[in-house]
Amino acid sequence: MHSPVSLRHLLLSSVFVAPVLSAIFTNPNQLPCDTYDYVIIGGGTAGSVIANRLTEINSNKVLVLEAGPTDEGIIAATVPLLGPSLVPDTIYDWNYTTSAQPGLNGRTIKYNRGRLLGGSSTVNFMVYTRGSIDDFKKYASISGDEGWNWANMQKYITKHEKFMQPIDGLSTVGEYDPAVHPTNGVLGVSLPSDLTPLDSHLLNAIKEQSAEFPFNLDYNDGSVLGMGWVQSSIGDGVRSSSSSSYLHPVTSRPNLHVLVNAQVTKLLRTGTVGGKPSFHSVQFSTGPGGHSYTIKATKEIVLSAGTIGTPTILQLSGIGDSAQLQAVGIPPIVDLPSVGKNLTDHVILPNPFLVSGATYDSVFRNPAEFNASMLEWQTSKTGPLANGAANQLGFFRIPSNNTIFKKVQDPSHGPNSSHYEFIFSPFWVVPNVPTPPTGNFMSIASCLVAPTSRGFTRLASSSPWIAPIINPNFLSSDFDLTVLRESVKSFQRLMSAKAWNGYLIGPYGDLANLHTDALIDAYIRAQASTVYHPISTASMSPANAPWGVVTPDLKLKKVEGIRIVDASVLPAPPNGHTQAPVYLFAERAADLIKSSH
Numbered sequence: 001m002h003s004p005v006s007l008r009h010l011l012l013s014s015v016f017v018a019p020v021l022s023a024i025f026t027n028p029n030q031l032p033c034d035t036y037d038y039v040i041i042g043g044g045t046a047g048s049v050i051a052n053r054l055t056e057i058n059s060n061k062v063l064v065l066e067a068g069p070t071d072e073g074i075i076a077a078t079v080p081l082l083g084p085s086l087v088p089d090t091i092y093d094w095n096y097t098t099s100a101q102p103g104l105n106g107r108t109i110k111y112n113r114g115r116l117l118g119g120s121s122t123v124n125f126m127v128y129t130r131g132s133i134d135d136f137k138k139y140a141s142i143s144g145d146e147g148w149n150w151a152n153m154q155k156y157i158t159k160h161e162k163f164m165q166p167i168d169g170l171s172t173v174g175e176y177d178p179a180v181h182p183t184n185g186v187l188g189v190s191l192p193s194d195l196t197p198l199d200s201h202l203l204n205a206i207k208e209q210s211a212e213f214p215f216n217l218d219y220n221d222g223s224v225l226g227m228g229w230v231q232s233s234i235g236d237g238v239r240s241s242s243s244s245s246y247l248h249p250v251t252s253r254p255n256l257h258v259l260v261n262a263q264v265t266k267l268l269r270t271g272t273v274g275g276k277p278s279f280h281s282v283q284f285s286t287g288p289g290g291h292s293y294t295i296k297a298t299k300e301i302v303l304s305a306g307t308i309g310t311p312t313i314l315q316l317s318g319i320g321d322s323a324q325l326q327a328v329g330i331p332p333i334v335d336l337p338s339v340g341k342n343l344t345d346h347v348i349l350p351n352p353f354l355v356s357g358a359t360y361d362s363v364f365r366n367p368a369e370f371n372a373s374m375l376e377w378q379t380s381k382t383g384p385l386a387n388g389a390a391n392q393l394g395f396f397r398i399p400s401n402n403t404i405f406k407k408v409q410d411p412s413h414g415p416n417s418s419h420y421e422f423i424f425s426p427f428w429v430v431p432n433v434p435t436p437p438t439g440n441f442m443s444i445a446s447c448l449v450a451p452t453s454r455g456f457t458r459l460a461s462s463s464p465w466i467a468p469i470i471n472p473n474f475l476s477s478d479f480d481l482t483v484l485r486e487s488v489k490s491f492q493r494l495m496s497a498k499a500w501n502g503y504l505i506g507p508y509g510d511l512a513n514l515h516t517d518a519l520i521d522a523y524i525r526a527q528a529s530t531v532y533h534p535i536s537t538a539s540m541s542p543a544n545a546p547w548g549v550v551t552p553d554l555k556l557k558k559v560e561g562i563r564i565v566d567a568s569v570l571p572a573p574p575n576g577h578t579q580a581p582v583y584l585f586a587e588r589a590a591d592l593i594k595s596s597h
């Protein structure tokens, strides 16, 4: 999705910046001390959870170091549907780009990551999916720690989630299962608050084709298969981010300090503990050429810089694949070859259709309508801008008799887990391609949920100011291409339902010509990109495994003093989007950290 340049400019300009309220340090010279019990690197999704939970204990002194600015006062970080305007290529983004992807016709892909308080939870699309029971079974079996299984993680769902009713009072009966949703947690989660004609047409289409597209009352009950209503990290018409939910409400605690504009450049070895190199010092700077500051963490350094940031910091510190570090002039200190490897991501195939009913395109296209919607949001927190990017999504499997299974073992996490996902949006959603000047659109994002491709991230240079080489190796396996091809045939069947009559005009652009496998494959390679769900670059594994980066309790292997808590430790891709698993991992990680000190 993309808003016109003028609108983007307006949103990012001072017109929509409100005064900053809470005390967050912006300059290193304001820091009252240079020694803390815990130093958390990255005030993002996981980092803000850890900061909140560790400072529940009064005696813990905690510092959060965040490379980007505060998220306070940024209107697009608050108005749900405007979130996507915060990236790419803004002061709130790391501006990463992948290396040329052979599986995508050699294209490079923008690889957005939030660079401000709340991290990617402040800029994401807010789709809220916990994943399947089988995902958590997988996390437990890969790591050898039953603490990660679905049953044990329920208590963290209870602590974390605050399920709320939509602000406009729309009935939610039949749209979710209240029995599986706690209402006393921290992060506001809700069902859609704004409908368009897409909703009823889609619900009727799946009724007509219920054998292939069964209705799923609640994909967050652990059984993901089927089509259902989207739950979003939105509460009372406002984005719920990790910073708005976990961090800002506790910045008044005297034992929590937060410093923004502080980019960590290196972790420093401070000695040897129990025969292992110990790391208790963190070096950071405010920018290239800026002064270097050093801060001590007496108990632990908690690395929460995300799937790209975390391995990058480790590598800059001499922790990683020694040969690769030497090649860029970094002296290796700890040989951990899995750092930065096994980068795993979901793939999106955006599919726009022309329709005749009302959509959100005009909101983004027409300044008067935008202003009216903005006024409605400011007045009552309702209307299209209060809604997420999608009202329905579903998870599906390719047929079990597909010939690909003669060559490849099914990588899905079980017979109740999916290979692909559909997300339906009532407007033009094609990443980084502007909405055409005319036409009303609906979009189906068809996403690869169970990818077999694996990539890497590694240093391009020994300088912390030069972006790493990021190579997700998108669509580098037959299986991955097969799933997306089958997904196209699947939505072509769905879109042939009679229920679309009177609404659907037809597939837009090249999507209209997909009559053979070869044409579908060419379309996929030309159009696919990322769902922004990279994981696994600091994967957990059993303590004694020869691979992996952290133990099942998320301690950095071969080292004393460092814990990793963010999406990089997820050992396998979830059935859905990554924010909820990251939040739940962080909630359990906070307990693990508390119980070891």
Ligand SMILES: Cc1cc2nc3c(=O)[nH]c(=O)nc-3n(C[C@H](O)[C@H](O)[C@H](O)COP(=O)(O)OP(=O)(O)OC[C@H]3O[C@@H](n4cnc5c(N)ncnc54)[C@H](O)[C@@H]3O)c2cc1C
Binding pocket: 041, 042, 043, 044, 045, 046, 047, 065, 066, 067, 068, 087, 112, 113, 114, 115, 116, 117, 118, 119, 120, 121, 123, 124, 125, 126, 127, 128, 129, 262, 263, 264, 265, 304, 305, 306, 307, 309, 310, 313, 531, 532, 533, 534, 565, 566, 567, 568, 577, 578, 579, 580, 582
């Ligand atoms: C555009 C976009 C859309 C998405 N949509 C969805 C969605 O709809 N649903 C969903 O579930 N997931 C979505 N995701 C993915 C989800 O948001 C992420 O998986 C999740 O937020 C990652 O959390 P994290 O804690 O690992 O990293 P982050 O939240 O990215 O936090 C990392 C933090 O560390 C900071 N940092 C990094 N390096 C340094 C350093 N050297 N020094 C100091 N600070 C540093 C960063 O600035 C950032 O604040 C989306 C992501 C993006 C980018």
Ligand SMILES: *[C@@H]1O[C@H](CO)[C@@H](O)[C@H](O)[C@H]1NC(C)=O
Binding pocket: 089, 090, 091, 092, 093, 094, 095, 115
């Ligand atoms: C990302 O790009 C924007 C726009 O060019 C720029 O202002 C910002 O500083 C860049 N961010 C980083 C981390 O380089």
Ligand SMILES: *[C@@H]1O[C@H](CO)[C@@H](O)[C@H](O)[C@H]1NC(C)=O
Binding pocket: 337, 338, 341, 342, 547, 548, 571
């Ligand atoms: C990648 O992950 C798999 C397990 O999913 C593991 O067997 C393999 O050793 C890992 N590779 C690296 C380089 O860490």
Ligand SMILES: *[C@@H]1O[C@H](CO)[C@@H](O)[C@H](O)[C@H]1NC(C)=O
Binding pocket: 015, 367, 368, 371
């Ligand atoms: C919309 O609002 C902006 C900012 O308040 C203003 O500059 C602009 O003139 C308005 N446009 C229209 C068409 O009302």
Ligand SMILES: *[C@@H]1O[C@H](CO)[C@@H](O)[C@H](O)[C@H]1NC(C)=O
Binding pocket: 399, 401, 402, 403
């Ligand atoms: C798979 O099974 C379906 C339904 O039984 C059948 O229509 C289809 O032809 C089969 N496909 C293959 C590749 O055997």
Ligand SMILES: *[C@@H]1O[C@H](CO)[C@@H](O)[C@H](O)[C@H]1NC(C)=O
Binding pocket: 223, 414, 415, 416
């Ligand atoms: C799949 O789900 C069904 C229905 O919930 C359940 O009966 C079955 O045991 C599940 N299968 C596995 C392998 O988990």
